[in-house]
Amino acid sequence: MSITAAEIAIVGLSLKVALVATLLSLPIAIGIAWILARKEFFGKSLLNIAVHLPLVLPPVVTGYALLLLFGKQGVIGGALEAAFGVTLAFKWTGAALAAAVMGFPLMVRAIRLGFEAVDTGLEDAAATLGASKRAVFVHVTLPLIAPAILAGAVLGFAKAMGEFGATITFVASIPGETETLPSAIYTLLQVPGGETAALLLIGLSIVISIAALTVSEVLARRAMKRVSGR
Amino acid sequence: MSLRVDVQLALGAFRLDAKLDAGVGTTVLYGRSGSGKTSVINAISGLHTPDTGRITLDDNVLFDSKAGINIPVHERRIGYVFQDARLFPHLTVAQNLDFGTRFSAIAVRSKERATLVDTLGIGALLQRHPAALSGGEKQRVALGRALLSSPRLLLLDEPLAALDEARKQEIMPYLERLRARGGPPMIYVTHDMSEIVRLADRLVVLRDGACVVQGLAEDVLGDPMNVKLIGVQDAGALLRGVIDHHAQDGLTAIRLSAGMLHVPHVDLDVGAQVRLRIRAQDVILSLKAPEGLSTQNALQVRITDIHVGDGPSVAIGLRAGSDRLIARITARALSDLQLQKGQSIWAILKANAVPATAIAQSGNVTSDIV
Numbered sequence: 001m002s003i004t005a006a007e008i009a010i011v012g013l014s015l016k017v018a019l020v021a022t023l024l025s026l027p028i029a030i031g032i033a034w035i036l037a038r039k040e041f042f043g044k045s046l047l048n049i050a051v052h053l054p055l056v057l058p059p060v061v062t063g064y065a066l067l068l069l070f071g072k073q074g075v076i077g078g079a080l081e082a083a084f085g086v087t088l089a090f091k092w093t094g095a096a097l098a099a100a101v102m103g104f105p106l107m108v109r110a111i112r113l114g115f116e117a118v119d120t121g122l123e124d125a126a127a128t129l130g131a132s133k134r135a136v137f138v139h140v141t142l143p144l145i146a147p148a149i150l151a152g153a154v155l156g157f158a159k160a161m162g163e164f165g166a167t168i169t170f171v172a173s174i175p176g177e178t179e180t181l182p183s184a185i186y187t188l189l190q191v192p193g194g195e196t197a198a199l200l201l202i203g204l205s206i207v208i209s210i211a212a213l214t215v216s217e218v219l220a221r222r223a224m225k226r227v228s229g230r
Numbered sequence: 231m232s233l234r235v236d237v238q239l240a241l242g243a244f245r246l247d248a249k250l251d252a253g254v255g256t257t258v259l260y261g262r263s264g265s266g267k268t269s270v271i272n273a274i275s276g277l278h279t280p281d282t283g284r285i286t287l288d289d290n291v292l293f294d295s296k297a298g299i300n301i302p303v304h305e306r307r308i309g310y311v312f313q314d315a316r317l318f319p320h321l322t323v324a325q326n327l328d329f330g331t332r333f334s335a336i337a338v339r340s341k342e343r344a345t346l347v348d349t350l351g352i353g354a355l356l357q358r359h360p361a362a363l364s365g366g367e368k369q370r371v372a373l374g375r376a377l378l379s380s381p382r383l384l385l386l387d388e389p390l391a392a393l394d395e396a397r398k399q400e401i402m403p404y405l406e407r408l409r410a411r412g413g414p415p416m417i418y419v420t421h422d423m424s425e426i427v428r429l430a431d432r433l434v435v436l437r438d439g440a441c442v443v444q445g446l447a448e449d450v451l452g453d454p455m456n457v458k459l460i461g462v463q464d465a466g467a468l469l470r471g472v473i474d475h476h477a478q479d480g481l482t483a484i485r486l487s488a489g490m491l492h493v494p495h496v497d498l499d500v501g502a503q504v505r506l507r508i509r510a511q512d513v514i515l516s517l518k519a520p521e522g523l524s525t526q527n528a529l530q531v532r533i534t535d536i537h538v539g540d541g542p543s544v545a546i547g548l549r550a551g552s553d554r555l556i557a558r559i560t561a562r563a564l565s566d567l568q569l570q571k572g573q574s575i576w577a578i579l580k581a582n583a584v585p586a587t588a589i590a591q592s593g594n595v596t597s598d599i600v
């Protein structure tokens with residue numbers, strides 16, 4: 001039993017999808033988390049509900065909603081195709097979108113907690129020293145919530161790596177295009193005699209998960225140390 | 231420098247309606263907690279926006295509700311030293327110190343910075359993080375950080391309140407030096423009289439959100455009308471004097487305009503100019519020059535005011551040479567002695583009534599100027 005090119009492709013695609021999903025949604029998650037933590041406005045609870053929907057809806061429902069919105073005939077999907085020639089449905093980019101949407105609420109929750117824990121007195125102090133709102137955010141707030149951002153990113157990445165229901169509904173499981181680790185494992189388990197190959201992929205996903213956790217633990221410890229200044 | 235504040239603000243049940251002026255030197259805002267001191271300096275800094283009013287610094291309008299002007303905090307160039315230091319935990323001491331300089335249009339020369347670091351005694355801490363500093367060290371760094379941002383005005387919100395007595399004595403000299411060397415004008419919030427003796431040029435007394443009395447510290451504290459506002463325990467006049475000599479028996483003689491005062495040893499050189507506070511409740515009045523008393527401290531004074539309040543005690547305003555003095559006596563003593571305005575009498579006080587914490591060097595502070 002050895003790792004074949006096909007398996008490497010599956011792992012590579014999964015990592016690519018998860019990374020792209022995490023990195024692209026992170027800035028938006030930071031923005032939404034900041035709004036939810038710091039701003040009071042009409043419709044705030046609606047925004048909060050919208051952000052959390054993917055967490056509570058059955059993933060299949062989310063996937064189907066994505067298909068309706070971002071499919072070739074969808075409102076947004078059609079516009080994207082017409083304007084930029086970008087297709088999401090049944091493409092790896094669509095898999096990344098599905099993974100990002102599913103991981104988004106977890107990211108926002110973690111980062112929002114970070115914002116809420118920041119001592120606003122430090123931000124006031126920075127302002128009296130001449131820092132504009134933007135400078136305060138960049139030089140004080142962001143560094144202070146670095147551990148929370150990291151935690152949110154790790155959660156989002158883990159969710160993206162494991163995302164199955166919404167992904168398979170939105171982009172199916174096309175080898176080489178949208179077949180990520182979970183969907184590949186699922187496909188193999190449906191085929192008689194596919195258990196051995198599935199076990200290999202399962203082993204790989206365990207290794208990746210443990211590696212990701214270890215890296216995040218090290219980074220989190222370093223960030224924590226930096227923030228508390230010890 | 232001239233700061234004019236006239237602001238109104240409602241915060242729940244609390245109402246602030248404060249009018250005050252401040253100039254060069256140190257203006258102390260004095261009052262109990264909840265009297266609105268911090269609200270006033272937060273309005274000056276821009277951290278809190280008043281409901282109505284106007285704040286001007288020289289010819290610069292910082293806030294004017296009618297004209298719709300509200301300069302943002304970071305454009306006011308007003309430094310702020312908070313009670314809890316508020317150093318940035320993710321930055322080293324050096325990075326904290328330099329935080330403001332990158333936003334300031336005025337470049338701080340490296341020589342100036344080095345001198346300030348040296349004066350504050352924080353040279354050895356530069357590479358440390360705030361978590362590794364003591365309370366006194368944190369507050370010194372916070373003071374340095376605020377000064378390095380080249381403020382036009384420095385606000386200090388009870389910067390010593392969270393420190394023990396030893397740590398206070400560690401920082402007070404820097405504040406005194408800052409005032410003496412003509413650093414930025416300061417608005418200093420406190421409820422501690424000993425800090426007033428050492429720092430205040432002007433004094434503003436706040437009560438229930440209003441500035442009830444303000445003026446030169448000597449005038450405010452020397453007016454018997456204000457005894458009740460200051461608090462009967464704390465009220466006392468400020469007098470000026472010169473260290474005359476240190477006696478063999480451990481007492482120090484201070485020459486006042488009205489005569490000599492003998493107090494427990496004061497650690498200042500002969501010839502040093504001092505300011506001291508004599509609490510109204512420590513002054514005893516006598517119609518005749520004292521004889522056969524254990525104290526040597528008797529000053530010939532003249533009665534300028536008799537302020538009968540609604541309580542059993544009476545505040546007497548006295549002229550002692552060129553200084554003012556106030557005494558608090560009972561209404562019964564007033565009628566027994568038949569004291570009258572203009573009458574010449576003797577004010578007697580024990581040496582221990584003027585402890586070292588009530589005496590501060592003033593005027594030509596020695597040469598180690600920043």
